[in-house]
Amino acid sequence: MPTTGHAWKYGDNINTDVLFPGKFTYTAQGRAEIASHALEDLDPTFVKRVQPGDVIVGGRNFGCGSSREQAASCLVYNGVGAVIAESFGRIFYRNAINFGLLVITCPEAAQAIQPGDEVTVDLARHRITTASGEFAFPPFSASVGQILQAGGLVEYVKERLRT
Amino acid sequence: MTTDATRNTQYAAPQTFAQKALARAAGLDSVAVGQVVDARPDVVLSHDNTADIRRTWLEFGQERVTIPEKLAITLDHAVPAPTTKHAQNHAEIRAFVKEQGIRNAWDVGRGICHQVLSEEAIVLPGQLILGADSHTPHFGWMGAFGAGIGRTEVATLWATGELWLRVPESMRIVLDGELPPGVTSKDFALRIIGDLGADGGLYASVEFSGSGIEALSLESRMVLPNMMAEFGVKTAYIAPDEKVFEYLAQRRARRDKGQEIGKLTPDPISNLKSQISDHALFPDADAAYIAEYHYNAAKLEPYVACPHSVDKLATLSAVAGTQVQQAFIGTCTNGRLEDIAAAVEVIRGKQVAAGTRLLVIPASREVLQDALRLGYIAALVDAGAHIGTPGCGPCMGNHMGVPAPGEVTISSANRNFQGRMGTRDAEVYLASPAVVAASAIAGKIAGPQAILD
Ligand code: SF4
Numbered sequence: 228m229p230t231t232g233h234a235w236k237y238g239d240n241i242n243t244d245v246l247f248p249g250k251f252t253y254t255a256q257g258r259a260e261i262a263s264h265a266l267e268d269l270d271p272t273f274v275k276r277v278q279p280g281d282v283i284v285g286g287r288n289f290g291c292g293s294s295r296e297q298a299a300s301c302l303v304y305n306g307v308g309a310v311i312a313e314s315f316g317r318i319f320y321r322n323a324i325n326f327g328l329l330v331i332t333c334p335e336a337a338q339a340i341q342p343g344d345e346v347t348v349d350l351a352r353h354r355i356t357t358a359s360g361e362f363a364f365p366p367f368s369a370s371v372g373q374i375l376q377a378g379g380l381v382e383y384v385k386e387r388l389r390t
Numbered sequence: 391m392t393t394d395a396t397r398n399t400q401y402a403a404p405q406t407f408a409q410k411a412l413a414r415a416a417g418l419d420s421v422a423v424g425q426v427v428d429a430r431p432d433v434v435l436s437h438d439n440t441a442d443i444r445r446t447w448l449e450f451g452q453e454r455v456t457i458p459e460k461l462a463i464t465l466d467h468a469v470p471a472p473t474t475k476h477a478q479n480h481a482e483i484r485a486f487v488k489e490q491g492i493r494n495a496w497d498v499g500r501g502i503c504h505q506v507l508s509e510e511a512i513v514l515p516g517q518l519i520l521g522a523d524s525h526t527p528h529f530g531w532m533g534a535f536g537a538g539i540g541r542t543e544v545a546t547l548w549a550t551g552e553l554w555l556r557v558p559e560s561m562r563i564v565l566d567g568e569l570p571p572g573v574t575s576k577d578f579a580l581r582i583i584g585d586l587g588a589d590g591g592l593y594a595s596v597e598f599s600g601s602g603i604e605a606l607s608l609e610s611r612m613v614l615p616n617m618m619a620e621f622g623v624k625t626a627y628i629a630p631d632e633k634v635f636e637y638l639a640q641r642r643a644r645r646d647k648g649q650e651i652g653k654l655t656p657d658p659i660s661n662l663k664s665q666i667s668d669h670a671l672f673p674d675a676d677a678a679y680i681a682e683y684h685y686n687a688a689k690l691e692p693y694v695a696c697p698h699s700v701d702k703l704a705t706l707s708a709v710a711g712t713q714v715q716q717a718f719i720g721t722c723t724n725g726r727l728e729d730i731a732a733a734v735e736v737i738r739g740k741q742v743a744a745g746t747r748l749l750v751i752p753a754s755r756e757v758l759q760d761a762l763r764l765g766y767i768a769a770l771v772d773a774g775a776h777i778g779t780p781g782c783g784p785c786m787g788n789h790m791g792v793p794a795p796g797e798v799t800i801s802s803a804n805r806n807f808q809g810r811m812g813t814r815d816a817e818v819y820l821a822s823p824a825v826v827a828a829s830a831i832a833g834k835i836a837g838p839q840a841i842l843d
Contacts, residue, residue, distance in 0.1 A: 240588050240699060244807040249786035253438045253468055254475040268809035288589035288622060292807060293786070294524040295439075296540040317593050317624055318524055322540040370426050370554045380542045381449055384549060388450055 229349040230308035230329070232280030234357075236342040237269065239286035243319065245269035246290065246298035261297050262304035279306035282346040284337055286312065290319025299323040309348045311355065313337045324371050325380035331355065336362035350375075404674035406560040407627045408595035411535035411671055415518040421557045423678075428552045433513050434460050435521030436544050437503050438467040441482035443522060447545040455490050455548040462494040462503075462512050463487060469498040469781040472789035501754025501780040504528040504616065504722040509756050511641035515630040515670035520544070520553065525722055525804065527623055530598075530615030531608065532638065533630035533670055538619065558624045559680045560595040560673075565602030567687035572838060574732075575610040576724055576802070576822040578602075578685065579617035580693040584703020586683070592622035594680065597673060602687040603628055608637055609728040616723050617804050620700040630670050639663040692825055692837055694800075697817035698808040706825060706837050714819075715797040717748045717830035720778070721785045724802035724823050725753030727760050733827035734766045736838045742774035743833030749791045751778035775830070787812025800829045 243249075245268045247261075255261050266273040283302065289312035290298060299322040302310065309329035323330040329348060339359040340346060347356040355362040367375065377383035405413070405420060413420050416427035436443055440463050447455070455461065463483065471477035480498065487495040496506050504525060513519045515533035519526060522544045529536035539553065547553055563582060569575070583590065596618050603611070615626035639662040640651050647654070692706040719725065719733050730752065742748045750770050752758040758780055761767050767777060784791035785803050787810060793799050795815035806818035819835065828836045 240701075242807045244786075244805075244810045248809055248812075250788055250812045252786075253442070253479050253788075254473070256442075268814045288592060291588060291622060292524060292805065294522055294526075294538040294540055296542060299540075314589060314592055316622060318538045318540060321543065325540055325542045368426055368556070380546060381446060384450060384546050388452075388549065 229347050230280050231347040232282050232308050234282050234284050234340045234344045234346050236284040240288045240291055241285050242292035243295050243298040247301050252295050258304045261301050265301035265305050277305045280308040282308055283310045284340045287314050289315050291316035294318045296322045299328055300326050303328050311337050324374055327379035331364050333362055333364040404676040406677040407597055407673045408558050408560050412557050423557050423559055425557045426554050429555045430552045431520040432517035433462050433519040434547045435462050437464050439522050439541055441479045443541045443544045444486050446542050447548050450549045452549055457551045458490050458492055461492050462507055464496045464503040464506050465498045466502045466781045468788040470779055499779055502722045502782055505753040510645055511638045514666055525616050525619045527618050527626045528616040530626040530628055531612040532634050535625050537625050558593055558595045561681040562597050562679050564600040564684045565687055566600050567602055568605050569687045573690050574822040575606055575613040577690055577693045579614055580695050583621050583701045588701040589622045594623055596623050596626040598628045608633055609726045613723055620804055629672055635663045635667045638666050695806055695820040709835050712835040714800045714829050716793055716799040717826045718801040719823050719826050720751030720783050721803040723804040727757050729823035730761050730766050732824040734769045736824050736827040737773045738769045740773055740831045742830045746830055746833045748775040748830035750775050751783035752780045755780050784811050800826050802826050
């Protein structure tokens with residue numbers, strides 16, 4: 228199922244501290260509380276205005292910094308459909324996949340998409356469609372594909388433990 | 391040091407450290423760059439995030455962790471507990487440790503995870519450690535493969551003992567010559583990241599080598615792989631040598647026998663040492679690298695990373711004079727004895743400037759005990775510093791030295807992102823411990839030279 232929403236565009240090196248502040252990382256519990264701190268130190272308007280299916284667009288090294296998983300899960304809990312960036316911090320990338328969040332490395336799309344643009348991401352066809360054109364992205368590796376298909380790592384491991 | 395014993399078959403192409411370490415962890419003869427392997431780590435690290443990991447793990451319906459002997463758990467990130475919620479979090483972790491019979495667990499005050507696991511020789515050269523902490527590449531100081539992972543992945547390891555990892559590309563960073571006086575491995579790390587960017591090592595395994603690296607003390611080596619997390623790497627590596635094997639053998643023996651370091655009979659130590667060195671891994675001379683950078687140590691100088699990014703490099707002289715309200719010496723990067731000694735050398739007999747606070751938090755209890763014994767703590771307190779419980783302190787903004795809005799901190803930590811120390815509208819500069827100490831005395835960013843009478 229393709230996901231469609233509007234773009235929130237940020238710059239290079241968007242780090243985990245601005246995605247989800249470290250001071251809440253051992254105390255915030257549950258979807259609502261984790262969702263409420265998303266992007267608090269980057270864009271205080273985000274939580275109030277984000278709509279289900281919206282897409283975050285970043286530059287280079289999106290999600291660099293801490294291993295904290297809430298930097299990815301807070302986006303999922305706000306209904307974000309995908310993150311498109313020129314490149315990703317490696318732990319954020321893993322965390323996002325593990326929460327079933329589409330993280331797409333596509334420098335051309337990340338540069339072309341403007342704030343507020345309507346963006347459609349089609350995982351099956353590896354395509355991003357926007358006002359400024361269509362962009363292809365490489366398919367995920369088999370292990371990543373399996374986790375995404377299961378809906379995240381917890382579900383994937385549960386399935387594996389059952390068999 | 392490289393022997394054919396670490397070459398697995400006559401057909402295998404030359405391998406980097408990362409290839410050898412991941413092949414071993416996956417039980418394979420050799421692996422190719424880009425290959426995805428199911429790796430079984432030797433050590434699985436978690437800290438104050440262990441309670442949250444447990445909540446995820448419970449979803450798997452298990453009653454016992456499958457690899458209790460591989461878990462290493464420290465309480466270090468918010469210690470002693472600043473709020474009831476944090477205290478509750480710690481209590482849950484203690485209960486879990488007890489219930490699962492986790493032997494390698496350390497409570498509040500023992501120190502920061504990376505320092506404690508090093509001091510306790512929990513990780514050994516050639517091993518794979520995966521940790522729910524982004525600075526897990528730290529263990530490259532001893533030639534181990536350390537990588538940060540997420541909490542759900544740690545829960546997965548508790549349940550299954552294995553995790554997929556992609557074999558990374560490797561790059562080499564060579565330091566030739568000896569660092570000039572007053573220039574530290576911290577300055578070298580800041581310079582690399584400043585030159586090549588916060589994503590300059592993205593996803594790669596960085597292998598350090600060269601005479602400048604061999605000349606470093608073990609404590610100074612620890613700074614480099616630790617800081618490489620800010621360079622985007624998956625892991626970083628320094629070839630282990632005699633000094634490393636000796637350090638680890640002494641500490642392994644102490645842990646196993648409850649003896650004092652240095653008072654052991656030589657026999658079990660030499661035994662242990664050869665066991666540890668036999669397990670070490672070294673890259674093949676003709677392994678393939680995606681990039682190679684050379685630095686001349688003599689040309690490096692003291693540097694500072696400016697707000698709000700570790701790659702915003704400035705020379706010390708370019709930012710000298712910037713007013714600071716707080717100076718912080720500590721963290722897994724630069725909170726060891728050598729760092730405190732460097733600070734004391736600058737500070738002894740002087741006073742912290744009015745309007746500036748100096749906070750010193752040893753990286754571990756062992757560092758604190760040594761610093762007490764050597765009179766460093768007394769010298770720091772005499773100068774007006776305040777001392778905190780071994781642990782992360784305000785590094786990630788939990789407590790114990792959070793800045794006010796508008797304030798400037800100079801810190802010996804590894805990360806200065808906006809809001810990192812808990813306050814969005816505060817600025818953090820990063821530097822070596824001696825520069826942080828001199829800045830505390832001057833009340834503004836300064837080098838040790840500037841505060842000489
Ligand atoms: S001292 Fe700072 S960087 Fe090191 S483990 Fe603690 S919070 Fe992380």
